[in-house]
Amino acid sequence: xxxxxPYRQMELNPKTADGDMHSPERALxxxxxxxxxxxxxxxxxxxxxxxxxxxxxxxxxKALFTEGLNEIGLKIxxxxxxxxxxxxxxxxxxxxxxxxxxxxxxHLQILSAMQPANWSxxxxxxxxxxxxxxxxxxxxxxxxxxxxxxxxxxxxxxxHKPGVEEKPGFNWVGVRTELLRGLAFHLPLFLLLLVxxxxxxxxxxx
Numbered sequence: 058x059x060x061x062x063p064y065r066q067m068e069l070n071p072k073t074a075d076g077d078m079h080s081p082e083r084a085l086x087x088x089x090x091x092x093x094x095x096x097x098x099x100x101x102x103x104x105x106x107x108x109x110x111x112x113x114x115x116x117x118x119k120a121l122f123t124e125g126l127n128e129i130g131l132k133i134x135x136x137x138x139x140x141x142x143x144x145x146x147x148x149x150x151x152x153x154x155x156x157x158x159x160x161x162x163x164h165l166q167i168l169s170a171m172q173p174a175n176w177s178x179x180x181x182x183x184x185x186x187x188x189x190x191x192x193x194x195x196x197x198x199x200x201x202x203x204x205x206x207x208x209x210x211x212x213x214x215x216x217h218k219p220g221v222e223e224k225p226g227f228n229w230v231g232v233r234t235e236l237l238r239g240l241a242f243h244l245p246l247f248l249l250l251l252v253x254x255x256x257x258x259x260x261x262x263x
Contacts, residue, residue: 153209168192
């Protein structure tokens with residue numbers, strides 16, 4: 058019996074020649090693989106697009122946050138600087154008030170210790186010569202303390218010098234009250250005259 062050459066057997070038998078390449082099962086497997094790859098690429102594309110949008114949104118939020126941070130940071134910085142300057146000014150004025158108070162306290166102690174009512178005639182001249190400069194120094198320091206009281210912003214203790222009668226200011230409240238009273242008194246009369254004049258114009262009109 059004559060045998061066919063191997064290459065003839067491969068040509069006659071497709072499964073032997075091409076394996077399962079052209080079988081329906083193989084085609085379905087390849088189509089399923091292609092579909093899965095397509096789904097994977099579509100999913101990956103959607104994933105990347107979502108990441109891109111999320112990144113853009115994060116950058117926008119970051120820009121808004123940075124803008125708000127800089128704005129409120131600058132405002133707070135300016136506020137802190139103003140508060141610090143105000144505290145420095147208050148502290149400086151407090152130190153000056155304390156110095157003035159201590160100065161006047163010392164003069165008060167010196168003047169209170171003199172007791173001129175108990176001085177005898179003996180040695181009175183010497184006592185007066187010794188006491189008068191102290192009295193003058195106390196008076197000079199007292200007047201100097203109240204010089205330039207208008208420069209203080211946080212206290213008005215230097216604006217009211219004891220023993221000095223303050224000049225009365227212009228009483229705007231009283232003036233306003235008098236004006237309102239005058240208006241309340243004359244307004245009815247003015248309205249009556251206005252109505253009378255309008256009636257006269259209406260009667261005499263052609």
